[in-house]
Amino acid sequence: xxxxxxxxxxxIDSVIRRHVRRNFEDxxxxxxxxxxxxxxLRIAGELxxxxxxxxxxxxxxxxRTVADLRQWLRGLLTPAEGVR
Numbered sequence: 654x655x656x657x658x659x660x661x662x663x664x665i666d667s668v669i670r671r672h673v674r675r676n677f678e679d680x681x682x683x684x685x686x687x688x689x690x691x692x693x694l695r696i697a698g699e700l701x702x703x704x705x706x707x708x709x710x711x712x713x714x715x716x717r718t719v720a721d722l723r724q725w726l727r728g729l730l731t732p733a734e735g736v737r
Contacts, residue, residue, distance in 0.1 A: 665726050668699050669719065679720035686719065693722060701729055 669677075672695065677686045683693070690713065697708050712725045 662723065662727075665700065665723055668696050669722070671699075672696055677719050679718060679723075681719045682717060683719065683722060688722070696722075697726060697729055700726055 672692050673686045673688060675686055683689075688696075690710075693713060693716070694708065694710075701708065706729075708729060712728060716722045716725050
């Protein structure tokens with residue numbers, strides 16, 4: 654299990670690569686690299702260490718590129734301000 658405070662961009666990329674079987678760049682469209690909403694939720698499930706954490710799909714709806722996906726995932730892994 655990956656802890657939130659140990660998460661790096663490289664680890665996020667590593668999990669994405671396990672689900673994508675081709676080369677990709679920040680600007681690659683999720684559909685072009687074979688990522689659909691179910692596979693993206695699987696990626697999020699691997700990264701989120703707390704099985705009770707709610708995954709808000711609102712930001713996911715606007716994710717079109719790999720860079721958008723990374724940003725959304727980082728938002729899931731960043732504790733809300735004021736929450737400890």
